[in-house]
Amino acid sequence: MNKRPSRASRRSFLAKATGAGAASLLAPAARVLAAGPVGSSGALGFAELPDGALAEQALYALPGKVPLIKKTFRPPNFETPVEYFRTAVTPNKAFFVRYHLAGIPQVGAKEWSLSVGGESAERELKLGLAQLKSEFKPAQVTAVCQCSGNRRGLFEPHVTGVEWGVGAMGNAVWRGVRLKDVLAKAGVKAGALEVVFDGADHPALEKTPDFVKSLPLEVALDDNTLVAFEMNGAPLPHWNGFPARLIVPGWTGTYWVKHLASVKVVSQPEKNFWMSAAYRLPKGRFKTPSFQSQVAAANEPITSMVVNSLITSLRSGQQIARGKPLEVKGVAWDGGAGIARVEVTTDSGATWQPAQLGRDLGRFSFREFSLSAPTRSPGSTVVMARATSTSGETQVEQLIHNPAGYHHNVVQRIYVEIV
Amino acid sequence: MRTVLVIGAMLFAGAAAAQESKVVLKDGPGRDKAQACVACHSLDYIQMNSRFLDKAGWTASINKMINAFGAPIEKADVEAIAAYLAANYGAVPAGK
Numbered sequence: 479m480n481k482r483p484s485r486a487s488r489r490s491f492l493a494k495a496t497g498a499g500a501a502s503l504l505a506p507a508a509r510v511l512a513a514g515p516v517g518s519s520g521a522l523g524f525a526e527l528p529d530g531a532l533a534e535q536a537l538y539a540l541p542g543k544v545p546l547i548k549k550t551f552r553p554p555n556f557e558t559p560v561e562y563f564r565t566a567v568t569p570n571k572a573f574f575v576r577y578h579l580a581g582i583p584q585v586g587a588k589e590w591s592l593s594v595g596g597e598s599a600e601r602e603l604k605l606g607l608a609q610l611k612s613e614f615k616p617a618q619v620t621a622v623c624q625c626s627g628n629r630r631g632l633f634e635p636h637v638t639g640v641e642w643g644v645g646a647m648g649n650a651v652w653r654g655v656r657l658k659d660v661l662a663k664a665g666v667k668a669g670a671l672e673v674v675f676d677g678a679d680h681p682a683l684e685k686t687p688d689f690v691k692s693l694p695l696e697v698a699l700d701d702n703t704l705v706a707f708e709m710n711g712a713p714l715p716h717w718n719g720f721p722a723r724l725i726v727p728g729w730t731g732t733y734w735v736k737h738l739a740s741v742k743v744v745s746q747p748e749k750n751f752w753m754s755a756a757y758r759l760p761k762g763r764f765k766t767p768s769f770q771s772q773v774a775a776a777n778e779p780i781t782s783m784v785v786n787s788l789i790t791s792l793r794s795g796q797q798i799a800r801g802k803p804l805e806v807k808g809v810a811w812d813g814g815a816g817i818a819r820v821e822v823t824t825d826s827g828a829t830w831q832p833a834q835l836g837r838d839l840g841r842f843s844f845r846e847f848s849l850s851a852p853t854r855s856p857g858s859t860v861v862m863a864r865a866t867s868t869s870g871e872t873q874v875e876q877l878i879h880n881p882a883g884y885h886h887n888v889v890q891r892i893y894v895e896i897v
Numbered sequence: 898m899r900t901v902l903v904i905g906a907m908l909f910a911g912a913a914a915a916q917e918s919k920v921v922l923k924d925g926p927g928r929d930k931a932q933a934c935v936a937c938h939s940l941d942y943i944q945m946n947s948r949f950l951d952k953a954g955w956t957a958s959i960n961k962m963i964n965a966f967g968a969p970i971e972k973a974d975v976e977a978i979a980a981y982l983a984a985n986y987g988a989v990p991a992g993k
Contacts, residue, residue: 528945528946528947528948528949529947529948530944530945530946530947530948530986531944531945531946531947533944534920534941534944534945535945538913538916540913541912548941549941549945550938550939550941550942550945551913551914551916551917551920551939551941552913552914552917552938552939553938554913580937580938635949636949638946638950638954638958639946640945641945641946681937681966682936682937683936683937683966683967683968683969684967685966685967686937686966686967687965687966751965755965
């Protein structure tokens, strides 16, 4: 920590760290900045949300939830505040809420059933919740559910959509049955290509495409793909898909269909709006797996998550008394390779040290990390964390901009002042 | 999917609906036409996506709502709504 940037250079790197809009919130207002408005991404060392998004959002508790960051009321989109990511498992009551369509039925456990069929299934099934629990072997996985557009609001230039900060994600222990066991009971014919999922939610208007998603057959048949009815040892909360939802560990949340109602095995690519037009990435920009049957000329569907991390113990602009250790803590995750290491710098990138990793809860889970650094001399510095997966993928320094605002895994830059 | 399993969805969403009614669009010409957006979503979507779109950007958003989602908006009203959104929720010109 021998770098002592001048006020001017501190201003310039704070601006870089948090976006130009934060430049006016400098040292005299450091305490205000440290507290920050609700859900400010600038306060976490990222580019700031659109000003309208920041002004509109506020803490609001949906029934059964703690106060979350309200992005929109209808359909409900609510983000988890950063303090809930200080543990590896996200509490159900604080888990983010994301819907595309405003028609959200309150589904009863006794009335619910899952229809299984499609032209590439040998037979049709209708399974009730009790039947699902008693006729199939239980399965469990700890996995991160992250919205494809998590951190969209941090894009520069901004792109349209739900302007998420960092909290459109959560990690939970999901318990249910393996989708492959359910599909085996229905029988999968030769020539099956995709499996198509529909939930009980529906659009406000007939003309709006219903939210229907598909997976490649091999992903549907993966051991880790579940029909889950429990989350962290309790029934799924209503807002997270009660009574059953799809769990696709490693893949982004768009595939994790809530209030799951039907599963169809098909021989042709699913062509509805939510597959063919939405959730698309420019081709070849990311090294994530390809969803072969859905690749188009210009773009392809988003698939698994990119490696990422979040520092949860510090706020940008925070003052730390010299002599007190700088505690850097947070979580890291990726698309299922597992976290190999998290490196942390507390001297604006001059040196990087390996953080200590927390308990391994499996390759799909958040992995906690921590590093304690001494603070010997006063001055300003930037704290960063950089996660690397076991497949060698590392977080990026520069945003890979794409029109829909997906896969933001830019290294966080938290400005801290040692006083 | 519309099923018989729907049990009082509106009842459950009642408190949020009351909160939603507090979200109002800014006054200005075209506001009445922009009010059509409320058929499918709360109006906080508009404020949330501000202020970074110019009029062409807002026009593209409205057209997406009509073409992809079937929004009940007359083609003839697109211009007025885009002008309203650009004026009240549009990108701030450099230097302001």
